[in-house]
Amino acid sequence: xxxxxxxxxxxxxxxxxxxxxxxxxxxxxxxxxxxxxxxxxxxxxxxxxxxxxxxxxxxxxxxxxxxxxxxxxxxxxxxxxxxxxxxxxxxxxxxxxxxxxxxxxxxxxxxxxxxxxxxxxxxxxxxxxxxxxxxxxxxxxxxxxxxxxxxxxxxxxxxxxxxxxxxxxxxxxxxxxxxxxxxxxxxxxxxxxxxxxxxxxxxxxxxxxxxxxxxxxxxxxxxxxxxxxxxxxxxxxxxxxxxxxxxxxxxxxxxxxxxxxxxxxxxxxxxxxxxxxxxxxxxxxxxxxxxxxxxxxxxxxxxxxxxxxxxxxxxxxxxxxxxxxxxxxxxxxxxxxxxxxxxxxxxxxxxxxxxxxxxxxxxx
Numbered sequence: 001x002x003x004x005x006x007x008x009x010x011x012x013x014x015x016x017x018x019x020x021x022x023x024x025x026x027x028x029x030x031x032x033x034x035x036x037x038x039x040x041x042x043x044x045x046x047x048x049x050x051x052x053x054x055x056x057x058x059x060x061x062x063x064x065x066x067x068x069x070x071x072x073x074x075x076x077x078x079x080x081x082x083x084x085x086x087x088x089x090x091x092x093x094x095x096x097x098x099x100x101x102x103x104x105x106x107x108x109x110x111x112x113x114x115x116x117x118x119x120x121x122x123x124x125x126x127x128x129x130x131x132x133x134x135x136x137x138x139x140x141x142x143x144x145x146x147x148x149x150x151x152x153x154x155x156x157x158x159x160x161x162x163x164x165x166x167x168x169x170x171x172x173x174x175x176x177x178x179x180x181x182x183x184x185x186x187x188x189x190x191x192x193x194x195x196x197x198x199x200x201x202x203x204x205x206x207x208x209x210x211x212x213x214x215x216x217x218x219x220x221x222x223x224x225x226x227x228x229x230x231x232x233x234x235x236x237x238x239x240x241x242x243x244x245x246x247x248x249x250x251x252x253x254x255x256x257x258x259x260x261x262x263x264x265x266x267x268x269x270x271x272x273x274x275x276x277x278x279x280x281x282x283x284x285x286x287x288x289x290x291x292x293x294x295x296x297x298x299x300x301x302x303x304x305x306x307x308x309x310x311x312x313x314x315x316x317x318x319x320x321x322x323x324x325x326x327x328x329x330x331x332x333x334x335x336x337x338x339x340x341x342x343x344x345x346x347x348x349x350x351x352x353x354x355x356x357x358x359x360x361x362x363x364x
Contacts, residue, residue, distance in 0.1 A: 015087050015105055015161070019047030019064040026050055026059040030348035031071050032295070033336045037078030040338060041097040042348050043070035049083060051097040056346040056355050057364070063099045064091065069164075072178075076170030082192060084165035084178050092192050103192040106161025109184060110153055116197035117150040145205060152207075156182075169213045169221070177237060179223060183207035187237065202231045203242040209250070216256030216263055220278055224251040224265050232263075232279050243279035247271045255296045257304060257320050264320050266293040266306055274320050289314065289325040299339040303358070307334035307347060313360030326359040334360070 022028075030044035041051045041062075047070060049062040070085035075096075083091040088106025093099060124143045131139055156163065163181045170176030174191050177198065178184070183206075185199040204210070208226035215221050221240075223231040228245035245251075251267035264285075265273045270293055272285035291312035298304050304323075306314040311328030328334070332350035340346050343358040355364040 014067040015089060015102070017067045019049070019067050021061055022048075025061050027352035029350055030352055031069070031335045032073050033338050033346065033348045033353070034073050034075060035338055036075045036081055036096040039096050040340075040346060041073060041075075041081065042336075042353055043073045043083050043085070044348070045069045047085075049073075049097060049100060050353070052353075055340045056353055059353065060098075062093070062097050065100060065102050066091070071164060072167040074168045074170050074176070076172045076174070076176060080170075080173040080191070082168050082170055082176060082178070084168045084180070086164040087161040088163055088165055088180065088184070090165065090168075090178055090192060104186075104195060106163055107157070109165075109186060109195070110157045110161070112186065112195060112197045113184070113199065114150065114153050114157065116200060117146055117153060120200060121146045121150065149207065166210065167212045169215065171215065171236075175236075177213055177221075179210035179213050179225070181209045183210060185210055185223075198237075201238075202240045204229065211251060211267075212253040214254055214256070216261070217258055218256075218260040218278075220261065222254050222263055222265075222279070224254045224267075226250045230254075230263075230265060230273075230279055234278070245273065246282045246284060247273055252293065253295050255298060255304075258298045258302055259319065262320075264296065264304070266296065268292050270308065270312070272306070272320075272323075285320060285323065287314065287323060287325065289327070291327075294334065295336040297337050297339060299343075303339070303343065305337055305339070305345060305358070307337045307349070307360075309333045311360065313345075313347075313356075315358055324359075328356075328360045328362075
């Protein structure tokens with residue numbers, strides 16, 4: 001305990017310290033960007049959240065109650081949005097990103113997970129009592145796994161809220177999910193006032209990291225992560241099925257293509273996986289660039305853009321059949337992207353926020 005206390009205190013400090021206002025926020029590391037109606041909102045390090053009402057030409061900084069690095073943002077409506085980040089924080093805005101409140105931190109997230117595992121253990125013990133003798137051995141192995149998971153969570157709780165949330169998706173102003181490191185997966189149905197541990201709903205016994213979540217055209221919710229994980233829900237997130245993946249490395253993002261039931265997942269070393277049938281079958285999309293891919297977006301005209309490390313900007317105009325590869329001259333990592341006017345892009349990453357053409361060349 002002696003070694004963990006300073007870390008816990010330091011984490012508490014940055015969770016309780018508001019983000020500092022600075023004119024440099026649009027030039028510092030930004031990790032994700034999205035739209036809130038006509039407004040563009042981006043998140044980044046030190047709790048920075050910035051927003052623009054003129055397609056990224058000028059920026060304002062939101063009032064944020066934490067100083068942790070933020071990793072993901074999504075809006076359930078034009079005004080109601082959520083951001084997630086390190087130390088398991090979940091932030092909410094009701095004014096399109098101008099002001100934010102802390103809804104959840106990693107300590108409470110761990111407490112929810114512990115409560116959930118304890119309920120699973122009680123249910124499994126009851127099941128073992130009632131099971132035929134020939135089934136007891138397998139069920140007892142599963143019970144041991146649950147006890148092991150519980151012990152890990154209790155140990156994490158002693159250290160403090162160290163595990164980051166990595167992505168967020170909201171269907172509307174009430175229903176949404178957050179995902180993160182070591183299998184963190186939480187759902188809310190009341191706008192984040194309360195949360196439920198959703199990790200037991202997916203096949204992830206090794207507690208691999210969960211990196212991205214989205215809804216694709218047709219309504220399916222898709223979740224991707226470490227070790228080639230792909231989970232698909234066709235009932236609004238009540239249940240998920242794990243899909244067989246042709247790639248067993250880390251997947252960092254997933255988007256739809258605009259076509260019903262089509263999924264494009266991507267990640268480490270530029271690997272891209274494309275499915276037209278909700279992940280029942282896949283093909284690998286050729287990509288000679290080889291750069292790790294972090295995010296992607298589909299424009300209204302069907303153009304698909306993926307962005308990644310080393311300034312990678314990949315463009316497809318044929319529904320993800322093929323991509324044209326470009327690298328920005330600064331070679332700084334690009335973390336996220338939104339389309340703006342015409343075929344131009346607003347990208348964010350190591351160099352902050354920049355307006356570019358469709359191939360990632362700076363226009364501003």
